[in-house]
Amino acid sequence: MPYAAVNGTELHYRIDGDRHGSAPWIVLSNSLGSDLSMWTPQVEPLSKQFRVLRYDTRGHGHSETPKGPYTIDQLAGDVLGLMDTLKIGRAHFAGISMGGLTGIALAARHGERIDRVVLANTAARIGSPEVWVPRAARARDEGMVALAEAVLPRWFTAEFIAREPLVLAAIRDVFAHTNKEGYALNCEAIDATDLRPEAPGIKARSLVIGGTHDLAAKAEQGRELAAAIPGAHYLELDASHISNIERADAFTQAVLDFLTEP
Incomplete structure (x- = not known):
């Protein structure tokens, strides 16, 4: 299981595709309460044309949970540090939710390192203190198993939940085993982040993906967000919050088309 020491934190990562080949890199960033396994539907198709780097955001999966507070600067800096460790000069980037927020910061502040960016089920300002303060408190006080009952029904439509119980069980398992302090610290990092003034400065070619039923x-x-980023393309899928899983085929094809168009 590969790890990299980045910004004083051991980050777990995984590479698919020919690591030593010449294909472009793409970095995939997970949502709050998930890990790099959320990108499983996209890995095989992407790795046929790209070198795919997935990682667990600090406080998630097998990455360490250093003491907080966490900031969007740290989350973006972790990506840059991981790229530096692996000697990746530039890469495409795709992020869901919290991962998308990280992508906005990277594209706005470190555009020289980012080629094209996919920002899915995210916004330049996600939620409010009324959402994040009690969410963080509940994670710390009640734990992740209790929180799963409140959060996971918002990730997918009722039809998907009824149709794919095994998929949901695997996602619930990852959520339940997320470090509760890591989750809370990332809630607070999201709450402290408002990138609306910075989004218009993004120069990378951008695809914003939304979910019709995303709450x-x-x-x-x-x-x-798409309107704020010059030249960005917007695509809306018939999905809730985790659209890369609920509408995996459509999501994957849209990303491939976007990354490979001239």
Whole structure:
């Protein structure tokens, strides 16, 4: 299981595709309460044309949970540090939710390192203190198993939940085993982040993906984000918050088309 010491934190990562080949790199960043396994539907198709780097955000999966507070600067810096460790000069980037927020910061502040960026089910300002303060407190006080019952039904439509119980069980297992302090610290990092003034400065070619039924980062917010980024393309999928799983085929094809178009 590969780890890299980045910014004083051991980050777990995984590479698919020919690591020593010449294909472009793409970095995939997970949502709050998940880990790099959330990208499983995309890995095989992407790795046929790209070198794919996935990692567990600090406080998630097999990455360490250093003391807080956490900031969006740290989350973006972890990506850059991991790229530096692996000698990756530039890469495409795709992130879901919290991972998308990280992508906005990277593209706005470190555009020289980012080629094209996919920002899915995210916004330049996600939620409010009324959401994140009690969410962080509940994670710390009640634990992740209790929190799963409140959060996971918002990730997928009722139809998907009924149709894919095994998929949901695997996602619930990852959520339940997420470090509760790591989760809370990332809630607080999201709450402290407002990148709306910075989004118009993004120069990378950008694809914003929204979910029609997303309650966490609403489709309206996705359209606002796309409108703020010069030249960004907006795509809306018939999905809730984790659209890369609920509409895996459509999501994957859209990303491939975007990354490979001239």
